[in-house]
Amino acid sequence: MTEFIEDDHISVDCVIFGFDFENLNVLLVERTLFDDNNEVVFSDLTLTGNHIYRHEDLDDAAKRILFNLTGLENIYMEQFHTFYHPDRLKAKNDVLWIESIGKNPDSRVITTSYFSMLDKNKIKLVKKDRNVAWYPVNEVKELAYDHKLILDKALDSLRLKLAHEPIAFELLPTKFSISQLQRVYEVIMNDKYDRRNFRRKALRMKYLIELKERQTDVKHIPAKLYMFSKDVYDVVKSDYINSLI
Amino acid sequence: MTEFIEDDHISVDCVIFGFDFENLNVLLVERTLFDDNNEVVFSDLTLTGNHIYRHEDLDDAAKRILFNLTGLENIYMEQFHTFYHPDRLKAKNDVLWIESIGKNPDSRVITTSYFSMLDKNKIKLVKKDRNVAWYPVNEVKELAYDHKLILDKALDSLRLKLAHEPIAFELLPTKFSISQLQRVYEVIMNDKYDRRNFRRKALRMKYLIELKERQTDVKHIPAKLYMFSKDVYDVVKSDYINSLI
DNA sequence: CCAAAAGTGTTGACGCTACACCCATGG
DNA sequence: CCATGGGTGTAGCGTCAACACTTTTGG
Numbered sequence: 199m200t201e202f203i204e205d206d207h208i209s210v211d212c213v214i215f216g217f218d219f220e221n222l223n224v225l226l227v228e229r230t231l232f233d234d235n236n237e238v239v240f241s242d243l244t245l246t247g248n249h250i251y252r253h254e255d256l257d258d259a260a261k262r263i264l265f266n267l268t269g270l271e272n273i274y275m276e277q278f279h280t281f282y283h284p285d286r287l288k289a290k291n292d293v294l295w296i297e298s299i300g301k302n303p304d305s306r307v308i309t310t311s312y313f314s315m316l317d318k319n320k321i322k323l324v325k326k327d328r329n330v331a332w333y334p335v336n337e338v339k340e341l342a343y344d345h346k347l348i349l350d351k352a353l354d355s356l357r358l359k360l361a362h363e364p365i366a367f368e369l370l371p372t373k374f375s376i377s378q379l380q381r382v383y384e385v386i387m388n389d390k391y392d393r394r395n396f397r398r399k400a401l402r403m404k405y406l407i408e409l410k411e412r413q414t415d416v417k418h419i420p421a422k423l424y425m426f427s428k429d430v431y432d433v434v435k436s437d438y439i440n441s442l443i
Numbered sequence: 444m445t446e447f448i449e450d451d452h453i454s455v456d457c458v459i460f461g462f463d464f465e466n467l468n469v470l471l472v473e474r475t476l477f478d479d480n481n482e483v484v485f486s487d488l489t490l491t492g493n494h495i496y497r498h499e500d501l502d503d504a505a506k507r508i509l510f511n512l513t514g515l516e517n518i519y520m521e522q523f524h525t526f527y528h529p530d531r532l533k534a535k536n537d538v539l540w541i542e543s544i545g546k547n548p549d550s551r552v553i554t555t556s557y558f559s560m561l562d563k564n565k566i567k568l569v570k571k572d573r574n575v576a577w578y579p580v581n582e583v584k585e586l587a588y589d590h591k592l593i594l595d596k597a598l599d600s601l602r603l604k605l606a607h608e609p610i611a612f613e614l615l616p617t618k619f620s621i622s623q624l625q626r627v628y629e630v631i632m633n634d635k636y637d638r639r640n641f642r643r644k645a646l647r648m649k650y651l652i653e654l655k656e657r658q659t660d661v662k663h664i665p666a667k668l669y670m671f672s673k674d675v676y677d678v679v680k681s682d683y684i685n686s687l688i
Numbered sequence: 689c690c691a692a693a694a695g696t697g698t699t700g701a702c703g704c705t706a707c708a709c710c711c712a713t714g715g
Numbered sequence: 716c717c718a719t720g721g722g723t724g725t726a727g728c729g730t731c732a733a734c735a736c737t738t739t740t741g742g
Contacts, residue, residue: 207452208527208553252551255528280525280555282453283500306497308453308553310525361686377693383688391688394696395732399688402730417741418693440685441606443628443636443644622720639723640705647703662714663720 204249206302209309210259211247211345212275213352214267216318217369219378221334222385223318224349225267228329229342231295240291244342245349246330247309260312267330268321274368275314278355279348282308286344295342313352315368336388360386362439364405367426373409375421376400403438405431449494451547454554455504456492456590457520458597459512461563462614464623466579467630468563469594470512473574474587476536476543485536489587490594491575492554505557512575513566519613520559523600524593527553531589540587558597560613581633605631607684609650612671618654620666621645648683650676 214225230241246267250259260275284306287296296303323330335353340346359365366382367374380396383389400406405427413420459470475486491512495504505520529551532541541548568575580598585591604610611627612619625641628634645651650672658665 205551208551253529256525256553277524279522280501282555284498306450306453308501308555310527310553361684361688364687375694392733393694394734396688397695399730403687413694415741416693417691417739419695419739421694438687439606442609442648442683443606443641620721637706638721639707642722644703658721660714661720662712662718664712664722666721 203252205252206249206305207307208256209247209249209307210256210263211245211281211309211311211348212260212263213245213311213313213349214264215313215315215335215352215356216321216332217315217382217385218318219381219385221336223332224335224338225323225330226333226338226341228331229295231291231298239294242291242340242342243333243338243345245345249307256310256312260314264314267324268316269324270316270321273314273316274365275312276355276359277310277312279351280308280310281344281348282306283344289343292343309348311348311352313356315356315365317369317371357387364403364426364431370426373411373423373425375413375423377421379406379424404434448497450497451494451550452552453501454492454494454552455501455508456490456526456554456556456593457505457508458490458556458558458594459509460558460560460580460597460601461566461577462560462627462630463563464626464630466581468577469580469583470568470575471578471583471586473576474540476540484539487536487585487587488578488583488590490590494552501555501557505559509559512569513561514569515561515566518559518561519610520557521600521604522555522557524596525553525555526589526593527551528589534588537588554593556593556597558601560601560610562614562616602632609648609671609676615671618656618668618670620658620668622666624651624669649679 212225216223216225225246226243227246228241229244231239233239246263248259248263250256254262256277257275260277261271261273264273264275265271287293287303287307293303318332335349338346338349341349360383366379366386369382370378376397377393379400380391380393383396384391407425407427407430409423409425411423413423457470461468461470470491471488472491473486474489476484478484491508493504493508495501499507501522502520505522506516506518509518509520510516532538532548532552538548563577580594583591583594586594605628611624611631614627615623621642622638624645625636625638628641629636652670652672652675654668654670656668658668
């Protein structure tokens, strides 16, 4: 069974973004070290991640990490950067932690990072032995290792991607209203848009298909529902590329 | 002297683009294996790259590789993707080659890739022991290892970057004409632009500064020269961000 | 009847594409 | 005098941002 032997040198970190129409959240793991008397030495937070297995490639490892936490497959994921520095795991708490779990703090570990995004309310976290929870990205101040750096870069990559590709639909139900779509942009970009102008722009996108249905059980005019068609997008995407020149 | 011990597991590949107003070229290394009778077993091409040293981080290794080939420092470089698969070095020729240089073909090597771009005519290649040369990217059909995949992805990243950030100036002399700038875009994007429209757009960029000088020794109207100001760009760049929404 | 969000149109400024002619220079 | 590339303007159209009121619904 060579399947589940870990590679000591390569890890994958996943920045898992969860959207809930209020906040953009990120999935973090509590890391608490106890001493021999069961007193807390320190407690902080890390991104989700793991060493890869010897038979896996990077994408497989990222999918596995996400699956183990959320039970979800076929989720949008994107590799955005790789972090490595010979001393990247040498902060005091990091060394203590790595020793406590029986690993070698001197081993040089390269980590390739992925971000993914999902509808936070669609899933139930699989907690296993450690405490995993959602935290609003705006409120995350510090993380263990170099994970704050990784989170910041993930956010930049997510925003760049959202600005140029139709990935907002990953966060929405199959049928959604234009206002919900706008909310995705506003929460992720941390900005506000004019409703009329947003609608006009959104409706120019030929891959947004108007359905015959409307919302039900809302205490206001029920909104028209739309769907995203990847088929249509693949055919018309070249119309939506813009650039400096 | 721990300085120059290689890390066995981490390598850095550099996709070094060289521009010459005619073509976009890429720097490749000839890889020729001889048998005991000095007959050629095979000969093909690879990207430039190396294992990193134990004291280096990824950026340092990329800079070192570029410096060793070109003698240049302070060149624009950008990490764009990391490639790893347990069998990525297992093609027949690759195994033969790796054995011939005394390494273990079974070791799992992750490679982080950078692209950089420079004015091909500004430099003189440092050749050392292996044959390094420029090849027009359009004519590169196959490469060793997974390097064709890496090159294709580098080109995508370069084009995306060029479309959204003012990196064209990395390929131009300090003082350049608008036509030269246009040529950079045309060669890299593999496209043609209308001269009047291109000028208009370019001149809207506040970080393009018109100089008092003109070209000399050309057999047509000497063109006005411009420079790129990073100072100005840093202040006004938020004006030039555009997006789907 | 109230609160909440849906839906809708116009104006003025600016950017886009497409397109053709004359000019300064070196050889 | 020729070849080369530099430099320039306009028309028609589309998109931009800014801005306010009415409607439907559930409670």
